[in-house]
Amino acid sequence: MRAEIRRYSDAEYLAHEVAASILSENARRVVDQARFSLVLAGGTTPRRVYEVLAQRATGFAWRNVHVFWGDERCVAPDHPDSNYAMAKKALLDQVPIPPANVHRIRGELGAAAAADAYEQELRGFFGGAREPSFDLVLLGMGEDGHTASLFSGNAALAPTSRWALPVETEAKAPRWRVSLSLAALSGATTAYFIVTGSGKRAVLADILRDPEAAALRYPAAGVHPRHLVWCVDAAAAPETVSR
């Protein structure tokens, strides 16, 4: 599977273009499928994409969209560190997604209980499938090549049949999290990595140069959906990525 690379001049232009792509590339499927599963990324980069999505999404069949998260911090849903809280403010409060379609990771339960609850909710949504088959997964990437809450060297990267995992990490606060597994992320039809800033350029260059070798070092290189798109701004784009 060859990755597609989309390079944008700056983070603001990227946010507008990625939001436009999400809407235009999925408008038909969201109507036809009646249940479109969208996984939101956490962190700070996607916030502007969500804000633009909310502004431009008139006429999009949000009633058919089911929202999930790639990961969540083990904090209250109104905590400043909550990935749910960020998405709720930037997107969910602005568009008509039925509340029952919002599948929040209940981080406030603690990592183990929250992961078990999310696992159960995912398996209920995807029935007896061997892997979840999300329609579109949005992901960020840290400067160390982590994605969701999958950090290099962490036990959560061990082969597992689980789709949702408790994570303890010292790599990025807060310490306790819940994350989708690499296998669960890789079952997706399409995954967009949204990466901006020069601090991520070196790792991104390694991943794009030799994805297989990079997967041994960087969890972000271990996500293998059917269609993989790197959405990067000029600051994060390696020289090899044409302008």
Ligand code: 6PG
């Ligand atoms: C999290 C995120 C994490 C994030 C990267 C990039 O919960 O921390 O899921 O994987 O996407 O750390 O974060 P920024 O977008 O803030 O650079």
